[in-house]
Amino acid sequence: MVREIGFWKRDKVDSAINKLFDRLKALDVEEIDVFSCQSYVLAEDVYAEKDIPSFDRAAMDGYAVRAEDTFGASPTNPIMLEIAGNVEIGEIPDVVVESGKAVKIVTGAMMPKGANAVVMLEYTRDSGQFIEILKSVTPMKNVSRRGEDVKAGELILKKGEILQPQDAGVLASLGIEKVKVYRKPRVAIITTGNELVELGSKLEEAKVYNSNNPMLFNALAEFGFDAVNLGIARDSRKSIADMLEKALSYDAVLITGGTSVGHRDIVPEIVSEYGEILFHGVSMKPGMPTAAAVADNKPIFMLPGSPAAALLSFYTFALPALYRLMNVRIIARKWSTQKGILQGKIPSEIGVRSNVRVLWDGGNVYPIRISGSGVLSSFVRANALLVVPEDREGYDVGEEVEVTLLRDITEVFE
Amino acid sequence: MVREIGFWKRDKVDSAINKLFDRLKALDVEEIDVFSCQSYVLAEDVYAEKDIPSFDRAAMDGYAVRAEDTFGASPTNPIMLEIAGNVEIGEIPDVVVESGKAVKIVTGAMMPKGANAVVMLEYTRDSGQFIEILKSVTPMKNVSRRGEDVKAGELILKKGEILQPQDAGVLASLGIEKVKVYRKPRVAIITTGNELVELGSKLEEAKVYNSNNPMLFNALAEFGFDAVNLGIARDSRKSIADMLEKALSYDAVLITGGTSVGHRDIVPEIVSEYGEILFHGVSMKPGMPTAAAVADNKPIFMLPGSPAAALLSFYTFALPALYRLMNVRIIARKWSTQKGILQGKIPSEIGVRSNVRVLWDGGNVYPIRISGSGVLSSFVRANALLVVPEDREGYDVGEEVEVTLLRDITEVFE
Numbered sequence: 001m002v003r004e005i006g007f008w009k010r011d012k013v014d015s016a017i018n019k020l021f022d023r024l025k026a027l028d029v030e031e032i033d034v035f036s037c038q039s040y041v042l043a044e045d046v047y048a049e050k051d052i053p054s055f056d057r058a059a060m061d062g063y064a065v066r067a068e069d070t071f072g073a074s075p076t077n078p079i080m081l082e083i084a085g086n087v088e089i090g091e092i093p094d095v096v097v098e099s100g101k102a103v104k105i106v107t108g109a110m111m112p113k114g115a116n117a118v119v120m121l122e123y124t125r126d127s128g129q130f131i132e133i134l135k136s137v138t139p140m141k142n143v144s145r146r147g148e149d150v151k152a153g154e155l156i157l158k159k160g161e162i163l164q165p166q167d168a169g170v171l172a173s174l175g176i177e178k179v180k181v182y183r184k185p186r187v188a189i190i191t192t193g194n195e196l197v198e199l200g201s202k203l204e205e206a207k208v209y210n211s212n213n214p215m216l217f218n219a220l221a222e223f224g225f226d227a228v229n230l231g232i233a234r235d236s237r238k239s240i241a242d243m244l245e246k247a248l249s250y251d252a253v254l255i256t257g258g259t260s261v262g263h264r265d266i267v268p269e270i271v272s273e274y275g276e277i278l279f280h281g282v283s284m285k286p287g288m289p290t291a292a293a294v295a296d297n298k299p300i301f302m303l304p305g306s307p308a309a310a311l312l313s314f315y316t317f318a319l320p321a322l323y324r325l326m327n328v329r330i331i332a333r334k335w336s337t338q339k340g341i342l343q344g345k346i347p348s349e350i351g352v353r354s355n356v357r358v359l360w361d362g363g364n365v366y367p368i369r370i371s372g373s374g375v376l377s378s379f380v381r382a383n384a385l386l387v388v389p390e391d392r393e394g395y396d397v398g399e400e401v402e403v404t405l406l407r408d409i410t411e412v413f414e
Numbered sequence: 415m416v417r418e419i420g421f422w423k424r425d426k427v428d429s430a431i432n433k434l435f436d437r438l439k440a441l442d443v444e445e446i447d448v449f450s451c452q453s454y455v456l457a458e459d460v461y462a463e464k465d466i467p468s469f470d471r472a473a474m475d476g477y478a479v480r481a482e483d484t485f486g487a488s489p490t491n492p493i494m495l496e497i498a499g500n501v502e503i504g505e506i507p508d509v510v511v512e513s514g515k516a517v518k519i520v521t522g523a524m525m526p527k528g529a530n531a532v533v534m535l536e537y538t539r540d541s542g543q544f545i546e547i548l549k550s551v552t553p554m555k556n557v558s559r560r561g562e563d564v565k566a567g568e569l570i571l572k573k574g575e576i577l578q579p580q581d582a583g584v585l586a587s588l589g590i591e592k593v594k595v596y597r598k599p600r601v602a603i604i605t606t607g608n609e610l611v612e613l614g615s616k617l618e619e620a621k622v623y624n625s626n627n628p629m630l631f632n633a634l635a636e637f638g639f640d641a642v643n644l645g646i647a648r649d650s651r652k653s654i655a656d657m658l659e660k661a662l663s664y665d666a667v668l669i670t671g672g673t674s675v676g677h678r679d680i681v682p683e684i685v686s687e688y689g690e691i692l693f694h695g696v697s698m699k700p701g702m703p704t705a706a707a708v709a710d711n712k713p714i715f716m717l718p719g720s721p722a723a724a725l726l727s728f729y730t731f732a733l734p735a736l737y738r739l740m741n742v743r744i745i746a747r748k749w750s751t752q753k754g755i756l757q758g759k760i761p762s763e764i765g766v767r768s769n770v771r772v773l774w775d776g777g778n779v780y781p782i783r784i785s786g787s788g789v790l791s792s793f794v795r796a797n798a799l800l801v802v803p804e805d806r807e808g809y810d811v812g813e814e815v816e817v818t819l820l821r822d823i824t825e826v827f828e
Contacts, residue, residue, distance in 0.1 A: 012804060013767050034613065035643075038632040055620060089649075090609030092620045108609055108719075110620040165636060169629030169721045172613050173622065195504030195522055199448065199586050206469060206506045206524040208587065211790070215583030218452040222579060229449075235503075283804065284767045305522075307583040308793050312769045335747060353427045353698045355726045376625070379722050390426060390697065 010281040010288065017320055019278040023294045026327035026414055027183040027251060034171045037163040039224045040181035041326040041410075046157040048174050051147035052376065056111040058087075060142040063102040063124055063131055064115035070136040078125065078132035087112055102131050111143060118142035149377045150174070157380060160328050160412035166379035167407075173376055182326040185251035186226045189216050190243050192233045192257040192267060193305060212256040212303075212310050219314055225322060240270050244300075248274065252298055252322060254314065257305030267302050268293075275300055287313040292321075299325075328410040337402050338384065340365035346395045348388035357382030360403050383407050424695040424702065431734055433692040437708045440741035440828055441597045441665060448585045451577040453638045454595035455740040455824075460571040462588050465561035466790065470525040472501075474556040477516040477538055477545055478529035484550040492539065492546035501526055516545050525557060532556035563791045564588070571794060574742050574826035580793035587790055596740040599665035600640045603630050604657050606647045606671040606681060607719060626670040626717075626724050633728055639736060654684050658714075662688065666712055666736060668728065671719035681716050682707075689714055701727040706735075713739075742824040751816050752798065754779035760809045762802040771796030774817050797821050 011019070029043040058064065065081060073079040081102040085095035093112035097103050102119070103112050111118075116139045123135035150156065156174065157167055163181070171179060189212075196210040197203055213229055220227040228250060233243040235258065247253040258267035268280055268291050275295025280302075282290050286309035291302040299321045303310040323330055332338060340360050344367040348354040357378045359366040368382045384403035388394055395401055425433070443457040472478065479495060487493040495516040499509035507526035511517050516533070517526050525532075530553045537549035564570065570588065571581055577595070585593060603626075610624040611617050627643055634641040642664060647657040649672065661667040672681035682694055682705050689709025694716075696704050700723035705716040713735045717724040737744055746752060754774050758781040762768040771792045773780040782796045798817035802808055809815055 012765075035628045035631050036635065038635045053622070054617070088608065090607070090621055092618075108607075108622075163632075165629045165631075165633035165725060166721070168632040169625040169725070172625040172628045173721070175613065175617060175623050177613050193504070193522075194502065199589065199591050203468070203589060204506075207504055208467070208522075209589050211583040211586040214449045214586045215579045217449050217579075218577075218582045219579035221450065221452045283765055284769065285762075286769065307580070307587070307790050308771070311579060311583070311793070312799075316769075333749060336750065348699075351426075351697055355698065355700065355730075357722070376721050379725070385726075 010283045011279040012283050013316060016279045016282050016290075016292070017317060020292060020294075020299060020317065020321045021324050021329065021413070023276075023278060024299060024321060024324045025297055027185060027325050029180050030183050031178045032181045033178055034168050034176060037168055037171075037179060037181065038165065040163050040184065041323075041328050042157055042159055042161045042163055042179060043182050043327070044180040045155055045159050046171065046176065046179060048150045048152050048154045048156050049176075050174060051152050052150040052173055053144050053146055053148065056146050057144050058105040058107055058109050058111060058118045058142065059144045060118050060120045061106050062118045062120040062142065063133075064097055064105045064112050064118055065102045065133070065137065066097060066099055066115060067117040067137050067139040067141065069099060070117070070119060070133050073133040073136045075134045078134050080127075080130045080132055083129060083131055085112075102133075116140060116143070156377075160410050162328070162330075162334075162408045162410060164334070164407050170376055170380050184225060185322050185325045186228065187220055187252045187254060187322070188228050188230050188247035188250040189213055190230050190233050190240075190247055190253065190255045192235060192240060192255060194235045196232045198232060211307050212305070215307055215311060216254055216256070216314060219311060223319065223322070235266065237266060237270060240267060241273075244270060244274060247300075248295060248298060250298070251325060252318070253300040254303060254318060255301065256303045256310045258302070271300055271302060282317075284312075284316065287316065290317060292317060324413065327413050329413065330408050330410055332405055332409040334405050334408045336405050338405060339400055339402055342367075342395050342397055342399045342401050345397050346386065346388060348392060348394040350393055351390055353390050354388040354394075356386040356388060357406075358384050358386045358403055360384040360405065365401055365403055379406075383409065424697045425693040426697050427730060430693045430696050430704075430706070431731060434706060434708075434713060434731065434735045435738050435743065435827070437690075437692060438713060438735060438738045439711055441599060441739050443594050444597050445592045446595045447592055448582050448590060451582055451585075451593060451595065452579065454577050454598065455737075455742050456571055456573055456575045456577055457594040457596050457741070459569055459573050460585065460590065460593060462564045462566055462568045462570050463590075464588060465566050466564040466587055467558050467560055467562065470560050471558045472519045472521055472523050472525060472532045472556065473558045474532050474534045475520050476532045476534040476556065477547075478511055478519045478526050478532055479516045479547070479551070480511060480513055480529060481531040481551050481553040481555065483513060484531070484533060484547050487547040487550045489548045492548050494541075494544045494546055497543060497545055499526075516547075530554060530557070570791075574824050576742070576744075576748075576822045576824060578748070578821050580820065584790055584794050598639060599736050599739045600642065601634055601666045601668060601736070602642050602644050602661035602664040603627055604644050604647050604654075604661055604667065604669045606649060606654060606669060608649045610646045612646060625721050626719070629721055629725060630668055630670070630728060633725060637733065637736070649680065651680060651684060654681060655687075658684060658688060661714075662709060662712055664712070665739060666732070667714040668717060668732060669715065670717045670724045672716070685714055685716060696731075698726075698730065701730065704731060706731060738827065741827050743827065744822050744824055746819055746823040748819050748822045750819050752819060753814055753816055756781075756809050756811055756813045756815050759811050760800065760802060762806060762808040764807055765804055767804050768802040768808075770800040770802060771820075772798050772800045772817055774798040774819065779815055779817055793820075797823065
């Protein structure tokens with residue numbers, strides 16, 4: 001008997017959620033295209049199969065040279081080098097830089113053989129067939145070295161990450177077209193009540209429009225879940241049971257109405273014939289009559305008929321369970337602001353807004369070092385953004401700062 | 415000449431955004447179904463055309479009575495009333511409650527004529543044909559009166575609101591199937607660079623995969639915008655101009671690469687032939703070479719080629735402009751937490767988690783009074799949630815509290 005399971009022996013909210021977490025497991029894994037991976041949960045660790053950059057390339061516009069040829073150069077003591085050619089971006093250089101020679105190069109272009117540094121355009125003076133070098137460079141100066149950003153074999157993204165635009169960027173630069181993700185649960189919505197009339201129909205006296213259905217439809221859409229509206233079940237065992245059987249071909253079920261203790265309280269009774277009731281009655285207002293069951297890894301939520309209570313119960317119980325089916329618990333949400341103690345100095349120029357990528361670990365904030373072209377990997381190694389406003393010269397170690405999360409912080413179950 | 419517009423005369427971030435806001439106007443208005451209205455911007459004020467509830471209804475399970483008949487009732491002095499019938503939910507009562515009679519009724523059912531109050535089941539004792547009333551009720555006790563929640567003619571949702579599940583619920587209960595919203599901009603993405611190779615193709619030496627394209631695709635999807643990938647424009651005037659012409663059949667254009675000051679810096683030059691450059695160069699790191707133009711109300715963003723800079727520029731400049739095309743500026747995001755001073759006492763029971771709907775106005779937090787069945791309208795009158803945890807007996811007036819926004823806070827332009 002359902003009644004004995006204890007509406008009045010109400011579960012604490014966290015205990016009810018934990019019962020769901022304990023009794024559910026992740027859905028199967030599918031492959032998804034990197035172009036449309038947003039908000040899917042990664043089901044595998046992703047390792048780099050190649051270096052980024054995959055070749056030494058110029059980090060500045062200027063001249064590719066042998067660094068040794070520039071030693072001692074200054075505006076008052078310019079060193080003349082012969083212009084031996086030109087490398088465009090995307091091209092394999094057809095020229096070798098010999099001693100005494102320089103090759104014009106643009107940012108991102110492949111370094112020609114023989115050269116080991118780039119002199120920035122600003123520190124050169126063009127004089128026809130020759131170039132005057134006004135400043136010396138050390139070996140590898142202004143060169144993005146192969147593997148500087150990402151090294152082949154490196155772990156790039158961990159299982160359980162909720163994929164974000166920056167991840168798509170990194171995956172694409174590694175040439176990865178598809179990744180394994182957990183299938184998103186498809187959710188069936190049933191509303192119950194003899195008083196309900198579907199939107200678009202004529203409203204007879206004593207009836208009310210079904211508002212829970214469009215409300216939950218949009219609430220699921222908000223988090224990227226597909227919903228199927230099975231319609232209104234009338235308050236009869238057969239009507240509810242028939243619809244529940246249909247609903248159980250989906251991954252999760254939301255049923256509104258029919259959960260409070262009254263003489264028409266038949267929904268939990270019927271559900272208990274198909275699955276195990278995990279809780280019935282929670283210590284939450286509104287939403288107290290909420291119940292949940294599990295049938296063959298499909299969570300069934302019996303939400304109150306009152307729309308406000310139904311929506312709050314959806315957010316509190318159903319949403320975490322839907323993420324549980326994708327194998328994660330969400331600890332903190334993308335775009336939320338978090339506080340932490342800065343663990344490294346952040347300099348910034350007055351008048352410039354600096355977007356500093358940082359790693360937030362719950363209490364501390366670590367600036368991510370960006371060396372050379374390492375701008376791509378910085379975005380997946382960081383999980384948050386620290387914005388230094390125009391009127392600040394940066395932040396000091398030990399300061400409490402507010403950061404904005406650039407990804408959801410998750411915990412993996414299995 | 416584009417160069418003279420001043421890469422080095424960089425715009426402050428806010429000034430650049432304001433130029434976009436000043437020069438854009440809202441797209442046309444379309445009708446959208448309430449079932450799929452999530453995240454659209456409302457383009458009209460919505461007024462209630464009917465009362466909610468649309469009839470007096472029972473707010474409790476019990477007996478519909480004439481309140482006067484119960485005066486003086488107590489457990490030691492029960493008053494006997496004759497059971498004259500039964501009203502089910504969704505039915506028009508076929509019985510009139512005369513003096514000395516009572517009609518069994520359930521929550522939500524229409525009050526029968528003659529009755530003006532409901533005695534809760536708990537305060538009655540059934541004795542066959544008669545019922546013993548153990549507690550007196552005052553007129554309208556346990557009755558949700560017609561119009562108690564929403565009155566016909568009342569303003570329900572304001573133009574500029576970004577529609578949420580709770581709005582869909584309220585609209586549906588008012589019988590509203592469609593609402594006017596601003597069309598969402600469709601965005602064309604162009605990437606430029608001779609070094610780029612589309613994902614899925616073979617990567618020749620000196621080339622790199624196009625990572626900006628999938629990255630921006632997902633960034634647009636994150637906020638519910640449709641994107642069209644026009645592919646890679648090669649670094650030639652014709653290739654870029656051809657693609658830009660195609661792109662201008664969409665509502666907004668994102669172009670990555672080709673904006674920095676270098677000899678291949680042709681994108682802003684070409685764009686300036688189609689529209690007016692609003693800014694070129696911003697005081698932001700990374701993202702400094704960002705430029706934007708407007709052509710016939712279509713914003714064109716020239717984002718840096720470096721993925722991290724491109725994404726940050728997208729969030730900083732393009733995203734607000736896309737919302738500008740839907741006539742709103744977003745002040746604060748749904749689900750963000752905000753602080754405020756509580757302006758009304760909030761009681762809560764120890765051991766129960768209370769979800770209190772509140773109105774946050776930037777600095778103050780006002781609890782929304784919920785009277786009778788007023789649970790539906792409370793959700794659109796409130797804009798935030800104050801969660802009272804299980805171990806607290808509520809909050810006092812004057813306390814600083816943290817609330818979670820249940821909708822985006824917006825400002826309308828036109």
